[in-house]
Amino acid sequence: MMNRKITKIAGLLLSLILLTGCFAGCKEENEKEELVIGITYFAPMNYMENNELTGFETEFAKAVCNKLGMTAKFQEIKWESKENELNGNAIDCIWNGMTIDDERKETMQISVPYMRNKQVAVVLKENAEKYKDLTNLEGVTVVAEAKSAGETVATKDETFKDASYTAVDAQSKALMEVKSKTAEICLVDYVLTIGSIGEGTSYEDLVVLEKDFAPEEYGIAFKKGNNELCDKVNKAIQELADEGELNKIASKYKLQDLLLVQPSK
Template sequence: MKKIKNIVLGITLGVLAFSLVSCGNNKSKEANTLEKDKLVLGFDDTFVPMGFKDENGEYVGFDIELAKAVGEKLGKEITFQPIDWSMKETELNNGNIDFIWNGYSVTEERKEKVAFSDVYLDNRQVIITLADADINSKKDLANKVVGAQNQSSAVDAIEKEPEVLSTFKDGSIVTFDTNNDAFMDLEAGRLDAIVADEILAKYYIKQRGEEKYKVLAEDFGKESYAIGMRKKDEALVDAINKAIDELIEEGKATEISIKWFGEDIVVK
């Protein structure tokens, strides 16, 4: 009996020791994101002009170029990983990506899930219709079919104005996997209006033909873009902020902004 007790005690101590080592390794792994040689950036590869796939299959855009410049500052290789935008925070907190960096709007709800960098761009949630639509204000959206990207800040912004949302057809928003899908449905007449980031809308409209669309004077509010990271990655947040500050001071951020927007819109 004594021998059996000793065996059981030995197994128990072994399991406990293994658990402690595993926990220690996990904590070490969790704390060392900044020590990785490669950092994975998660993004929606249809979100023009922030991060998207061009006609040659290359990932391009303002955020892509800014991330590469930050990577050089940090001495890290940045790997670009397209993700399902509706799963972005899950991908981040499961460790599949290290940043959410793709026109990622700062909201109170998101602050509960991620740690944000400093703001680097400002934005609005604008209302887009076809040029000949009889929609000129929010009140004209009554009984209209309104679309937006699923799990986007556009949806959040609309939901903050329930008195307007309730007037939409069926009192709801039609959501899409990508903004591109929403624009296609607008052009096909299946939507009456879209709510989307102004930065995306301006670029998209310029590419598709400015004569086709109308952007209303009224909007669903202003917001800001920042980079989302895991809450435990405080050192990474600090390093990213420092790198972007240096790129702003050196004029590199301005150069990238002028390339993609025709003007310097980086928040100083």
Template structure:
């Protein structure tokens, strides 16, 4: 029996639909065996997030997280390839398989727990509120009618947005979002924003580099959080391996040495 072009087209569409349904129904698998066979993991980073991961004067990647990741890679016997990503797309990049780890001052939040699996936390952090030194802003209440700058898709954004009583009083009813934390500092210095909310580990480093005397850190903040390594939820073996390697770094003095080098303690 001959089948006309229309019939062939309908059959083709049906096959595509069936294939799509089968793909969607196929469970995601633990990728450890494939990663081990390849001998390499891709680590997604924001290369402007000093002192955790950034580029030095020679444009070489450096920082606390870069060095810790390298130490972990040695213990795993796998190469870690660092890949700069759009931080606002980090979870999408991870779950699309473009990267295997998110490791760059990545804070644990309830929203992120829904998308990724986290390693054991390895560093504590606070979300500081920073203004210019001569600013009249001294409390959260003083931010009413003002503009706050935060990094896109950051834990700072999540922390500020969660305080709906405060955000409703901001100039535009929400914080202004920028691609990087450095952009936030520049916006503050230009006078377009009256305050910024950023991770303490980055803020202390950047203020020291740009001139501590130019800024004021408010006594109030947007809470304490913890840094951890993010990976796909189905990568349970990788999660176990990462935790084991980081524990070994704690026990052999690697972590203490990095703490002393980058934070002085």
């Protein structure tokens, strides 16, 4: 009798252990690792539409995460403090139309360049003729996002040496400053102007001047030394290009002609 009870108890314990293991396995299978992605709202890269985050970078990041078996978690950051967010482990990467430069290469692990860009000057349509050559800018108010490539142009390019520069906290804010006539000129990413300026947009009274500045390339930034994650993302990006998915996502936002990563076969 005692042996039967012991056998029965042992059987129940074994079943419980197996069941617990099954639940743990199921949980592990269903719970994907998160990739915390630092962004700012910056159409057509990351922006809100019908209360949902969308945009080229948003879809691009999700597609890469899907390849890696991860879940994309987007977290808004202040662009001027992006390095602190990354180095303090508040985010895993910066994926938001970030310009690659020598200084950032020294302090961050950066992916393959995936898109071309340049800086452009935006003015009110009524002022296009006045500023078309970007000369005689003494006292003219110029705005750009703090710590952006636009700010570098505003503060270091000879064109704007006599202008009055003011930093704002987002490129979208720079457009608003010009629209509201608080500033005469803003310097922003060319990709921002695609689909955001002109007829049928919120900024149909703004125009992009012909002269452009600072040809550049975008990359994804990881914490310095995180080669493993950077390499995995690079591999996934190339796979998306080979499958035609990257071009498909870019075409949706009229950015396909700016892509740098091309199919390898």
